[in-house]
Amino acid sequence: MIVEYIRYRIPEDGSEQFEEAYRRAAGSLARAPQCVNYELSRCVDDPACYILRITWTSAKEHLEGFRSGELFPAFLAEIRPYVEMIEEMRHYEQTSVRGDGGSVPSLYDWAGGTEAFEQLTERFYELVKADELVGPLFAHMDPGHPHYVAMWLAEVFGGPARYTGERGGYPHMLRMHLGRGITEAQRRRWVALLVDAADEVGLPDDPEFRAAFMGYIEWGTRLALGNSQPDATPVQQAPVPRWGWGVAPPYQG
């Protein structure tokens, strides 16, 4: 991905028409397969200054795909009067310095931190071991398993990266599922037992948290099932995934 920044200086009496023109031009961006997202901001300290940020799939796809594609003429027609008011128009590569600020708690914090995930997995694997459908899969389970899965979940939901640092990260987790031939019925039972355990240990049950939590569980269990099949060709190297709130932000009352 590449980010394009376009800085404009628009005379104040023209700002309304300028924003109106971009509202119309944005239709082309919304339809362009090369455009990831876009945002036009106006400077508070100097209202004549605007910055348009467009994230493109790549600079090449922007320049060769969008610019020579069928959506560009309509886009350009809307913004042409403002082209000479451009002060900067360049592509920027994202660096690793980025992330969320502290205004939104992580799912890990919201859940209650390490302690909450430890309680969850302790109870969960008691239920799992006693279950006739999934229990046999865990017959030779490492006694540390609930603790390791708690570490994994904590890391996924924004807690310390301990599974990566102490347990081999994604490649180790992947190896543990390879060749196990998990069935769909077993996957569903695994999910159902996890929900039971979450309720029993009092994991937050507000709609926003549970929707985000279950979003990951649905995704993760489907991957585990796929990766456990005899013909699976999973990605061998990847970071431990990080999961956030998604569409519904935390409910702050």
Ligand code: HEM
């Ligand atoms: C979101 C979904 C899942 C997550 C996060 C998860 C997480 C993990 C992790 C972290 C390990 C390795 C623990 C270690 O470091 O030793 C593991 C192992 C294992 N998982 Fe999963 N898993 C998921 C889904 C499933 C499902 C659906 C099944 C089967 C129904 C399953 C069966 C197993 C088994 C049998 C092992 C090996 C246990 C042992 O013998 O020690 N997993 N899982």
